[in-house]
Amino acid sequence: MKKIAPSNIHGSLKIIPSKSVSHRALICAALAKGDSVLKNMAFSEDIAATANALRDMGLCEYELTGDVCTVHGGLRREGKQEIDCGESGSTLRFLVPLALDGKPRTFVGHGRLMKRPQGAYGRIFIRNRVEVEKTENSITICGTLDSGEYAMPGDISSQFVSGMLYALPLLINDSGIHLTTKIESKPYIDLTRSVQKLFGIRSHWRGHIIDVSGRQGYRPHDMTIEGDYSHAAFFAVAAALSGEVLLQGLEEDSDQGDREILGILQCMGADVEFREDGIFVRKNVLRPVEIDVSQIPDLVPVLAVLGCAVKGKMRIYNAGRLRYKESDRLHAMAHELEKLGADITEYEDSLVINGTGALDGGEADSHFDHRIAMALAVASCIAREPVVIRDPMVVRKSAPNFYEEFASLGGIVE
Incomplete structure (x- = not known):
């Protein structure tokens, strides 16, 4: 367990590399014939799962020296029949279409992965x-992927769309992905396309259709992984609740959808400044808002904490897909924040919080979900008594050093 006492956040922090960009860069580099050098890489459990899966599929070899990953791509060797995805939904969903080479292949998952x-x-x-x-713990596929037109609902995980985007350009003929309903998490689809473009692969939106030309080839590319807005959101909110922080290593014009946290904080009244040396966030009087999270689902846990910090009613909606993450995040946040003293109601696809500006503190459970654990740590900033988190080290999935980072800014972690 981790005991986190109420504290004020002050200081500067270099934000860890983007997990979303890292997954995408590794896959594109593995598919490019030649060497790609990926700088500012951090191998969390999820990123290690993708790198190892690409290697085990026979697509690449890689070397990690410090924060530099050199990928020797385009190998197309005989791979292993069984691929371990850890608990990473991105690894599984991104790589399944690439594995359709006519031979059986089994993808193994852990935790809740195969229940999602x-x-x-x-x-x-x-x-x-x-x-x-x-x-219960695996998916076995056997077959080949053909060029053509594919219909997919737009409200499924964007990871399925990205998976098809990686594979279709390598086929002989042109293809199209037809999204038949309202598109959710579109920023993640566009992030895939923007990283692919760096490696020589192009696709085009035509209404709700993504046109993908065949006979394309990935080209090696050296790049530096930008900072992670999903991770930065926890520290930005902590600062807006209890102090100030300078977030470094983030790209102001990033394609990451979770960059939206800055606009949300500004709308609620926090001070947010873009400076030459980083993004500065400072506490101010916050006001409640309604937030449509259909495009930014990963922000929901920390937004729920933010709702407890305002005085008034805050609604977070279009969040039904959160029930199928590493945990049922809507239920987990409602249940755990209520234990900490929040007035919060869970609905089918939303949370309504009657904020009082503070929480009592107490013991809460991470539900074995990294984003729940980190959001509970941020909740300590508005608690009267310490917050004790059960199973806190699930943060290794995305941010192994989260508690050290929090302590470096003045958080009191035991």
Whole structure:
């Protein structure tokens, strides 16, 4: 357990490399014939899962020296039949289409991974006669991916769309991805496309259709991984609640959807400044707002804490997909914040918080979810008594040094 006492946040912090960009850069580098040098890499459990899976599929070899990862890509060797995805949904969903080479391959998952919705590919691959066999802890696929037109609902995880985007350019003919309903998490789709563009792959939006030309090839590319806005959000909110922080290593014009946290904080009244040396966030009087999170689902846990810090009613909506993450994040945040003294109500796809400006503190559970654990740590900033987090080290999934970072800014962590 971790005991985090109420504290004020002050200082500067270099934000860890973006997990979303890192996944995408590793995949593109693995598919490019030649060497790509990826600087400012950090191997959290999820990123290590993707790097190792790409290697085990026979697509690449890699070397990690400090924060520099050199990927020797385009190998196309005979890979392993079993691929371990850890607990990483990105690893699994990004790589399944690339594994359709006519040979059976089994993807193994841990934790809640295989309990999360994975049926989209089974429906998408019907036209290809791909065999899909799912067990409690694995998915086995066998078949080939063909060029053509693919219909997918826009409100499924964007990871399925990105998975198709990686594979379709390598096929002989042109293809299209038709998103048949309102598109959610579109920034993540566009992030995939922007990283692909760096490696020589292009696609184009045409309304709700993504046109993908065939016979393309990934080219090696050296790049520096930008800072992670999803991770920065925890410290930005902590500062808005209890002090000030200078966040370094973030790109002001980033394609990361979770950059939206800065606009949300500004709208609520926090001071946010873009400076030459970073992004400065400072506490001010906050006002409640309503937030549509359909495009920014990963922000919901820390936004729920933010709702407790205002005085008034705050609503977070279009969040139904949060029930299928590493935990049921809507239920987890409602349940744990209520234990800490919040007046919070959980609905099917939303949370309503009647904020009082403070929490009591107490013991709360991470639900084995890294973003729940980090949000509970931020909740300590407005608590009267310490917040004690059970199973706190799940943060290793994305941010192994989170508690050290929090302590470096004045957080009191035991």
